[in-house]
Amino acid sequence: MEWITSIDFAILDGIQKLMRCEFWDAVMKVLSYLGEAGAVWIILGIVLLFFRKTRVAGIAVLASVALSVITGELIIKNIVARPRPFQEHQIVMNIKPPHGYSFPSAHSSLGFSAATSLMIYFRKLGIPALILAALIAFSRLYNFVHYPSDVICGIILGILCALFVCWAIRKTGIENRLGAKKHQN
DSSP states (O other), rough: OOHHHHOOOOOHHHHHHEEEEEEEHHHHHHHHHTGGGHHHHHHHHHHHHHHHGHHHHHHHHHHHHHHHIIIIIIIIHHHHHHOOOHSSOOOSSOOOOOOOOOOOOOOHHHHHHHHHHHHHBBBHHHHHHHHHHHHHHHHHHHHSSOOOOHHHHHHHHHHHHHHHHHHHHHTTTHHHHTTOOOOOO
16 A cells, blocks of 8 residues: 555645646635535536436436445545545645545545436536546645545546446336436437
8 A cells, every 4th residue: 555655645746846836726726616515516416307308317416426425435435544645744735624534535436426427318518527527536636635546546436336326227217217318419
């Protein structure tokens, strides 16, 4: 685990040395805030429920976000109990230091679970959602609150949760009952 942590710190230090400035501080603060508690994804999922064409996508987004929270925040984080980078490395914080453990990144898992669900059911929103999820995930590195391995594993967790939820939606027939078509444009 030590070699992973040393690579993680090298990447975080590189980001700080190459990018840290007032402009990026402001941008990354906003991006991290957008990902707080998955609010942007939950709101998007709820809005999608109101339209017949996007209802299944909304269900998939909300269910995959919920599964990501349960598996990542409630189970994995408490088992791994990895400290956050700012707790082990001196740095001036750009955002209010979050509480809780570092692994996996909830911002990353929630964003990628929502974006993957959208890519499957409503591609027009899926591509911008993937871009936003990636930017939010990167903001967690820039803001020194997650290691790169936390973010990568959060992304993988989010994608797997979305794939499972979309599979379950198809298997249970919810997709057919709501008249949705996979890969809508």
